[in-house]
Amino acid sequence: MSLSTILDSLVGIFFPKRELERIIYRQHSSQIKERYLDAGRLDRTTKPWDTKPQAGDEPDLGQIRRSRSRAWHLFRNNQYISKAVRTIVSEVVGTGLIPNPLAVNPNGTENTELRKRIRKLWKIWNKSPSYHGLPGQGGCGWSYLCAQALREVVLSGEVLCRKLILSEEEARTQHRLSRFVVELIESERLAEDYSFSSASRASQSSRANGTVEGNVEGKIVFRGIEYSDTGQRLAYWIRDYHPNDLRIGLNIFNLRRIPASEIIHLYIPDRPSQNRGITWLAPVLLQARDVSDYQQNELMASAVAACVALAITRLPSATPFGLATPTSGDVLDVDGNRISRLQPGLALSLNPGESISGFNPLRPVDGVEDFSNHLVRGVATGLPAIKASSLTGDYRRSSFSSERSAENDIWREVNLLQDWFACNFCQPLYEALLEVELMEVYDFANPEVVANITDAIWSGPVPKSINPEDDQAASVLSIQSGTSSRQIEAAKSGYDWKMLLEHEKEYEDARAKLGLKPKTLQALPEPDESEPDESAKSSKPNGKPNGQRFSTLLEI
Numbered sequence: 001m002s003l004s005t006i007l008d009s010l011v012g013i014f015f016p017k018r019e020l021e022r023i024i025y026r027q028h029s030s031q032i033k034e035r036y037l038d039a040g041r042l043d044r045t046t047k048p049w050d051t052k053p054q055a056g057d058e059p060d061l062g063q064i065r066r067s068r069s070r071a072w073h074l075f076r077n078n079q080y081i082s083k084a085v086r087t088i089v090s091e092v093v094g095t096g097l098i099p100n101p102l103a104v105n106p107n108g109t110e111n112t113e114l115r116k117r118i119r120k121l122w123k124i125w126n127k128s129p130s131y132h133g134l135p136g137q138g139g140c141g142w143s144y145l146c147a148q149a150l151r152e153v154v155l156s157g158e159v160l161c162r163k164l165i166l167s168e169e170e171a172r173t174q175h176r177l178s179r180f181v182v183e184l185i186e187s188e189r190l191a192e193d194y195s196f197s198s199a200s201r202a203s204q205s206s207r208a209n210g211t212v213e214g215n216v217e218g219k220i221v222f223r224g225i226e227y228s229d230t231g232q233r234l235a236y237w238i239r240d241y242h243p244n245d246l247r248i249g250l251n252i253f254n255l256r257r258i259p260a261s262e263i264i265h266l267y268i269p270d271r272p273s274q275n276r277g278i279t280w281l282a283p284v285l286l287q288a289r290d291v292s293d294y295q296q297n298e299l300m301a302s303a304v305a306a307c308v309a310l311a312i313t314r315l316p317s318a319t320p321f322g323l324a325t326p327t328s329g330d331v332l333d334v335d336g337n338r339i340s341r342l343q344p345g346l347a348l349s350l351n352p353g354e355s356i357s358g359f360n361p362l363r364p365v366d367g368v369e370d371f372s373n374h375l376v377r378g379v380a381t382g383l384p385a386i387k388a389s390s391l392t393g394d395y396r397r398s399s400f401s402s403e404r405s406a407e408n409d410i411w412r413e414v415n416l417l418q419d420w421f422a423c424n425f426c427q428p429l430y431e432a433l434l435e436v437e438l439m440e441v442y443d444f445a446n447p448e449v450v451a452n453i454t455d456a457i458w459s460g461p462v463p464k465s466i467n468p469e470d471d472q473a474a475s476v477l478s479i480q481s482g483t484s485s486r487q488i489e490a491a492k493s494g495y496d497w498k499m500l501l502e503h504e505k506e507y508e509d510a511r512a513k514l515g516l517k518p519k520t521l522q523a524l525p526e527p528d529e530s531e532p533d534e535s536a537k538s539s540k541p542n543g544k545p546n547g548q549r550f551s552t553l554l555e556i
Contacts, residue, residue, distance in 0.1 A: 056274030061192060061223070064157075064278065068187070071155045071279040074288050080376055080391050081281065081288050084383050085154050088280075089147045091385050091410075092417045094461035096126070096143035097426050100496050102455040114453070121437050122430070124177050129429075131164055131183035134175065149184055149266060149425060158267035158277030160185035160236065161425065162258065163432050180436040182429060188244070191224035191237045191255055192276070225275060226257070233260040266425050284382040291375045298368050384413045404466060411463045422458035430456060462494040 012019030042050065058064050074081040101118040103111045126142030133139035140148065152159035162183040171179045197220050219234070220227045226235040240254045241247075267277025281288070377388040387406045389398050431454045435444045443449050465471040475492070478484035490497040508518055 056269065056271035057223070057276055058278060064192075064276070067279050067282050067285060068156050070285050070289075071281040074281070074285065074292075075155055078288055078292050080291060080379055081284075083391055084379070084386050085151060087390055088154055088383065088385050088417075089150050091414050091461055092421060093143075093146040093150055096141075096146045097418070097422055097458045097460040099426070099430055099456040099458055102457060104452050104455070106452065111452075118434065121178075121433065125180065125433055128176055128178075129180075129182055131162075131181040145182070145184070146421075146425070150421065152184065152186065153266055153268070153277065154280045156187045156277070157279045158187045158265065160187070160190060160238070161264040161266060161429070163262050163264070163429070165436055178433070178437065180433050185238060186242060187277070188242055189239045191239060194224050194237050194255065195222050196220075223276060226260075233265075235259050236263050236265070264425060264428050268420065280383065284379045287375060287382075288379050291372060291379065294375065295368075295372060385410045385417060400466070407463055407466070414461075414463075418458075418460050422460075426458055427454075427456070430454065459491065459494060459496065462492060 007022075009019070011022065071081075075085055076082070099118075099122060101115040101122075103114040103118060105111045128134045128139060129142055129145055130139030135141050149159050149161065162185060164181050164183060166174070166176065166179045166181060168179065171177075220229070221237060224237045225233060226237065228234055236258045237255050238258050239252060240256065241250045241252045243252050245252055269275075269277075279285075373388075373392050373394065376391050380386045380388040380391045387403075387410055389395050389403065389406070395403070431450070434454055435450075438444075438453065442453055475484065475489045479486060479489065487497045490500055511518060
């Protein structure tokens, strides 16, 4: 008997009403404590789910490494994961995000000449930005550099990008027009097992197997990243080569201290205290493997079932089934087992004491496709910017409205990822390029000057319309009603409106040079507020007048 129960009994001897009140209030209090937050309740059903509070970084380094290697393994061996990663890359960066320079003069007016120069610089640089060489010689262009960086982030959780400036001699030898190059560094090269809070606690394994270039005394390093006392990043400790590099003779344990100013650490921090990235495939790795295992098991079961057609039962003294001496071929298989041959339309005459029973393997199973698609849809749900139908490749059950709704949903995520990628990868490289190429003209030590020169808007892939006529008609109506503009509508299509005007002028100049009459653009027509003619509506599909809306768009 508990102490509270004893006290209640004693109080009840003299004050029965008070005893009842104590019991009632205690029950209410117990219910409040028990039902305050069911999600955090710990009982026999939730005890196995006893989690511990964690900081932003996963405490188990082994789990991080295994999840990273498993992600790459599935990317190379699982068709759904490969498709998912390729889809994310193509929708977020496509052929590379492109800057629209917004350089202004000190008084805030548009600096047209500088914008043209920046566009030219960018066009030259993005042909060969890679430190590893020119395209076709170990390097790549800007579009694939973006794709490679994002792919590393999706699969490994992070990637490092080092900004380098070649000497004039190196640039001339490598036939480069710009001295600024970038080097992508895999996350495995970051010395994540190299952590200490002072020189005396430095990792002995790293020192024993290689050299450490840089002063480590009195520094704080956690998983290869060096911090100041206030938490600011000072440097990265990076291996010269990948730990599993197959080239013989490389010292893969050598560490170099690279200042943080030279490194772009590209990852998405889910929590403010997170310092390293985790593969985006972490929520779906196990289920993606289950999909592969399930399909493989079904194929194996079908193969096993196809090996048996009939089962023959005979008495010990019965004559062997089939021909005693075949007219051609062997009567034994490669393992020495007797075989009996069946042919289509064959009528069997059983020997005395023999009986035949059929074998029904129930293969193929009718529910395999639905269950496999169910698992694949779960994989798509756990990844950003992915439609389930994109992974399954099955659009048979999709409707126009469902596909359009799915497109609207994923492109909200795509736009968010594009903004993150442009701010954290593209813009820093853009600013570094301008500093290298324009430092002799502008004072990049002045933040105001840098802001005026390096401001830009980044554009990338946009959703392709699955109903272009209606979408363009909606754009026309939006412009007419004042809720949008040609600039906004051009951006929705992935184009710079000034570039469109320049192309139009180039087209008209070419017509004039050939002696052709100029083809001027027509203004948007005023909206027709009169009642539509019923006969015109009925004579055209869906009541649309003779392609009028589409022809109007072509004239804009």
